Amino acid sequence: MNDVTIGIGGAAGDGIDKSSETLAKTAARSGLHAYGFNSYQSVIRGGHIWLRLRLAENKVSSQGDHLNALIALNQDSIERHAPEVESGGAILFNADKLKVNIPIRDNVLTVPLPVAQLLKPFAPVAPVMQNTVAVGALIFLFGLDFDTTSGVLADTFGHKGKAVIDQNVGILKAGFEYAKEHFVPLGYQWKFSGKRRPYVTGNEAFSIGAVAAGCRFYSAYPMTPASGILTWMAEHSERCGVVVKQMEDELAVANVAIGAGYAGARAMCATSGGGFALMTEAIGMAGMIEAPVVFIEVQRGGPSTGIPTKQEQADLNQVYGASAGDFPRIIIAPYDTADCFDSSVEAFNLAEKYQCPVIIISDLLLSEHPETVEPERFKADVPIDRGALIKEVNGKNGHYKRYQFTPSGISPRALPGTANAMYIAPTDEHDEEGILISDVFCNPAVRRKIAEKRMKKLALALKDLPAPRLEGPADAEVTLIGWGSTAGVIREAVEQLNASGTRANQLHFKYLLPFHQKEAIDILKKCKRTICVEMNSTGQFARHLRAETSHAVSEKILKYDGEPLEPGAIAAQVRAILKGQTHSLDVSESEAREIAYHYVRVRLGDEVRPGKIGKAESNGYGEPIWKVEIVNRETGAKTGELHVGIQTGSTYSWQPAN
Amino acid sequence: MATIVELPIESFEGIVDPDWCPGCGDFAVLKSVKMGATKAGVSPKDMVIVSGIGCSSNLPGYVHAYGVHSLHGRAVAVATGIKLANTDLKVVITGGDGDGYGIGIAHFIHAMRRNLDLTYVVMDNQIYGLTTGQASPTTMKDHRTKSTPNGNVEFPINPIALALVSGATFVARAFSGEPNHMADLIAAGIQHKGFALIDTFSPCVTYNKVNTYQYFKKRCYRLEDEKGYDSANVAQATERSHEWGDRIPIGLFYKSEQPTYESSEPVLRKGPVVRQSMKIDKGVFQGLITELM
Numbered sequence: 001m002n003d004v005t006i007g008i009g010g011a012a013g014d015g016i017d018k019s020s021e022t023l024a025k026t027a028a029r030s031g032l033h034a035y036g037f038n039s040y041q042s043v044i045r046g047g048h049i050w051l052r053l054r055l056a057e058n059k060v061s062s063q064g065d066h067l068n069a070l071i072a073l074n075q076d077s078i079e080r081h082a083p084e085v086e087s088g089g090a091i092l093f094n095a096d097k098l099k100v101n102i103p104i105r106d107n108v109l110t111v112p113l114p115v116a117q118l119l120k121p122f123a124p125v126a127p128v129m130q131n132t133v134a135v136g137a138l139i140f141l142f143g144l145d146f147d148t149t150s151g152v153l154a155d156t157f158g159h160k161g162k163a164v165i166d167q168n169v170g171i172l173k174a175g176f177e178y179a180k181e182h183f184v185p186l187g188y189q190w191k192f193s194g195k196r197r198p199y200v201t202g203n204e205a206f207s208i209g210a211v212a213a214g215c216r217f218y219s220a221y222p223m224t225p226a227s228g229i230l231t232w233m234a235e236h237s238e239r240c241g242v243v244v245k246q247m248e249d250e251l252a253v254a255n256v257a258i259g260a261g262y263a264g265a266r267a268m269c270a271t272s273g274g275g276f277a278l279m280t281e282a283i284g285m286a287g288m289i290e291a292p293v294v295f296i297e298v299q300r301g302g303p304s305t306g307i308p309t310k311q312e313q314a315d316l317n318q319v320y321g322a323s324a325g326d327f328p329r330i331i332i333a334p335y336d337t338a339d340c341f342d343s344s345v346e347a348f349n350l351a352e353k354y355q356c357p358v359i360i361i362s363d364l365l366l367s368e369h370p371e372t373v374e375p376e377r378f379k380a381d382v383p384i385d386r387g388a389l390i391k392e393v394n395g396k397n398g399h400y401k402r403y404q405f406t407p408s409g410i411s412p413r414a415l416p417g418t419a420n421a422m423y424i425a426p427t428d429e430h431d432e433e434g435i436l437i438s439d440v441f442c443n444p445a446v447r448r449k450i451a452e453k454r455m456k457k458l459a460l461a462l463k464d465l466p467a468p469r470l471e472g473p474a475d476a477e478v479t480l481i482g483w484g485s486t487a488g489v490i491r492e493a494v495e496q497l498n499a500s501g502t503r504a505n506q507l508h509f510k511y512l513l514p515f516h517q518k519e520a521i522d523i524l525k526k527c528k529r530t531i532c533v534e535m536n537s538t539g540q541f542a543r544h545l546r547a548e549t550s551h552a553v554s555e556k557i558l559k560y561d562g563e564p565l566e567p568g569a570i571a572a573q574v575r576a577i578l579k580g581q582t583h584s585l586d587v588s589e590s591e592a593r594e595i596a597y598h599y600v601r602v603r604l605g606d607e608v609r610p611g612k613i614g615k616a617e618s619n620g621y622g623e624p625i626w627k628v629e630i631v632n633r634e635t636g637a638k639t640g641e642l643h644v645g646i647q648t649g650s651t652y653s654w655q656p657a658n
Numbered sequence: 659m660a661t662i663v664e665l666p667i668e669s670f671e672g673i674v675d676p677d678w679c680p681g682c683g684d685f686a687v688l689k690s691v692k693m694g695a696t697k698a699g700v701s702p703k704d705m706v707i708v709s710g711i712g713c714s715s716n717l718p719g720y721v722h723a724y725g726v727h728s729l730h731g732r733a734v735a736v737a738t739g740i741k742l743a744n745t746d747l748k749v750v751i752t753g754g755d756g757d758g759y760g761i762g763i764a765h766f767i768h769a770m771r772r773n774l775d776l777t778y779v780v781m782d783n784q785i786y787g788l789t790t791g792q793a794s795p796t797t798m799k800d801h802r803t804k805s806t807p808n809g810n811v812e813f814p815i816n817p818i819a820l821a822l823v824s825g826a827t828f829v830a831r832a833f834s835g836e837p838n839h840m841a842d843l844i845a846a847g848i849q850h851k852g853f854a855l856i857d858t859f860s861p862c863v864t865y866n867k868v869n870t871y872q873y874f875k876k877r878c879y880r881l882e883d884e885k886g887y888d889s890a891n892v893a894q895a896t897e898r899s900h901e902w903g904d905r906i907p908i909g910l911f912y913k914s915e916q917p918t919y920e921s922s923e924p925v926l927r928k929g930p931v932v933r934q935s936m937k938i939d940k941g942v943f944q945g946l947i948t949e950l951m
Binding site: 025028029196197198199200204208211212213214216217219236237238239240241242243244245247248249251252255256257258259260261262263264265266267281282285289375378380381384415416417418419420421422423424425426427428435436439440 | 673674677702703704706708711716718719722723724725726727728729731732735736737738739740741742743744746747764765767768923924925926928931932934936937938939940942943944945946947948950951
């Protein structure tokens with residue numbers, strides 16, 4: 001099976017996203033699968049942006065472990081990533097400005113593109129058009145279809161008119177023809193099925209699921225990485241009949257959504273961890289007044305403002321614990337992009353059926369990375385279950401009990417505007433009719449029964465939710481446990497382990513609350529050894545699993561550096577655990593280089609870069625250190641040395657060369 | 659202009675009696691809200707009263723209509739969601755000065771600049787009553803309260819001036835000592851197309867011994883009795899909004915006809931979203947997928 005990963009490196013504002021989308025859509029229109037992940041920074045211009053795009057004949061579920069091509073848009077990207085390009089691959093760059101000035105692997109093709117010369121016939125053109133030259137050369141080298149790519153460009157620039165399309169296609173052709181003249185293709189023989197697939201992010205899938213499910217109200221305050229839902233909804237608001245309201249803060253966002261849900265519109269809002277913290281009081285209100293609302297919490301690196309453009313799964317405790325008191329809430333953690341669509345639809349139905357807040361917990365990776373999804377996974381005709389909703393009430397006031405005590409705990413809901421059903425929805429504790437029992441009528445018996453009524457709904461909701469299943473060989477030596485967006489990367493790690501002789505299987509959780517205790521216990525007691533893989537530093541899900549099942553996982557693989565998990569790295573860590581090795585938290589050589597890059601950027605400037613790295617034991621710092629040579633970018637001459645603690649990661653000293 | 663069918667005030671009579679202190683200014687506001695609703699021709703099934711938390715926020719519980727007794731400071735936001743979901747409903751917000759001018763002030767300001775068709779009745783007693791007498795955002799300077807035993811060092815919020823600069827299109831003040839006047843203003847506020855603020859002096863007889871009925875009776879005068887006062891003139895309204903001393907104006911400060919948020923929102927031109935089909939058109943849906951290919 002052909003499986004290629006292309007890396008595009010540059011600064012923010014270099015047009016990396018667009019180039020990647022052109023390549024991905026070329027693949028997606030040819031019948032290949034694509035998976036992209038953009039490791040970006042919280043800046044609009046500058047910084048280091050590193051986008052990986054994986055193209056394959058079969059479905060792929062992560063950005064993978066490999067690098068087969070590099071399009072470098074600045075020198076920094078060559079220095080950092082050219083050595084990672086694997087044998088048989090290629091490095092493409094603008095030869096007018098950049099050069100390969102560091103050792104690369106054997107049998108890697110360097111493709112210096114004379115960009116200025118190739119762009120001359122099209123002058124004047126924006127500097128960003130260098131990307132299109134590189135894309136043209138790359139599709140030749142990797143055997144992708146020129147006409148498909150030019151079709152993608154024609155659609156992308158369709159709104160700008162024929163002249164812009166012709167210019168883009170012309171430049172693409174110039175890059176393609178240059179490569180054809182000077183290089184031989186890298187030998188990829190793709191099996192193009194020709195099936196066209198959409199290239200979709202999780203945020204888009206959530207939004208499309210919402211409008212299919214009849215969402216009529218969406219509120220938000222801009223916050224990365226949830227903003228994509230707001231912009232999609234705003235753009236499609238009129239077409240899909242959704243009132244989209246940007247509010248003054250997340251307190252307002254949650255409260256307007258609850259107001260809309262109470263009034264009978266299917267209502268949703270989304271945010272990230274910090275915004276969700278502001279919404280928490282309102283979530284308790286939705287539980288108390290039994291208003292159906294869907295919340296999406298798109299996690300990013302925390303705590304506090306944290307790393308806004310980076311990946312983490314560390315808001316689980318917050319989502320479980322949001323708001324005061326006990327109240328029913330449903331928590332769904334979608335496991336891939338297509339599942340974001342399903343989860344949206346499901347969340348609206350659950351919210352109305354059980355009249356409670358439903359929280360979808362996503363993360364930056366799931367919400368923002370695009371991948372190809374089978375088009376038939378998106379259905380216009382989805383089930384819409386509005387639960388117990390009464391249209392008409394006969395009789396006088398007092399006969400309709402909004403919070404009627406029922407065996408199921410579900411009380412039929414009348415919407416404002418219904419005759420003879422007037423009631424107050426109170427955040428104070430109340431009786432069946434909504435009359436307060438918090439002040440003068442406080443009554444322990446009524447309080448007990450209304451509290452039980454609300455919570456009972458969860459036991460019923462659990463029956464609607466599919467139980468977790470063990471995937472892979474039942475007699476595996478090790479079971480990898482995860483939740484939410486990591487399903488795909490863990491699956492790939494399990495495949496790698498089984499392929500290399502370690503029998504492994506996978507237990508993944510999507511429905512976090514209510515929790516399938518019995519089913520989980522039945523599976524876990526048969527597992528020989530369990531490893532929980534999650535993207536936080538404390539093992540939040542492992543702790544929750546233990547609370548629900550009494551099962552303490554044997555080990556944890558935790559990643560919290562902001563970058564997504566990679567299948568090969570998980571597999572390697574599993575093998576190490578099985579060999580009894582303890583996981584070292586020391587700074588690795590490549591991490592020492594990253595720490596040096598940080599120092600260079602802040603203190604030394606663009607003229608220098610990290611060079612050779614070596615260890616030193618006795619040094620007076622009380623721990624072994626990495627000695628990182630800092631060299632001049634142009635000449636390679638040593639300009640000084642940086643000392644980085646191997647255990648602490650502290651940047652101890654900078655010693656300039658004389 | 660549609661004919662107004664006035665229902666008897668009893669049709670708004672709730673089944674629970676208020677638990678306010680005897681003499682509380684909120685009784686008059688409760689009566690005025692019911693009277694205002696009848697005068698405006700609203701029927702209980704189409705009325706939603708939304709409140710926050712505090713003594714005055716218990717008001718929806720005493721009215722026979724739909725209501726949400728929401729969170730402290732969030733009534734305006736909840737009301738905004740209700741109105742956007744179902745523009746056929748008459749949404750009236752009731753609450754206190756702490757609720758609206760303290761913890762909820764961001765929503766108050768933004769709702770005004772949005773000009774949604776909402777009516778906001780604030781029972782301003784210049785004190786936190788339910789928590790037994792701490793300073794509120796409208797407590798006067800030097801007023802000694804439980805939380806300002808040496809006298810309040812802060813200046814009070816001026817809700818009328820704030821409403822005028824925030825773009826409210828109906829700005830009025832009433833006094834619990836004059837309930838019929840208050841009811842007329844509430845009725846006018848409900849009928850006004852856009853955001854209406856009716857700030858009411860609703861004395862707390864238990865915890866505010868400064869701003870009493872007597873205090874206001876001596877000082878309040880009606881703007882409509884002032885020769886030459888033009889409630890369409892924002893400069894005049896602004897000038898009067900700063901009048902506080904021997905004379906304090908009540909009545910309609912300012913009114914302006916501006917497009918409402920609802921009328922500017924394309925999705926709502928087809929009517930309330932709660933009445934629209936929940937099924938998405940297949941062609942529209944296919945378009946959403948095709949644009950990702």
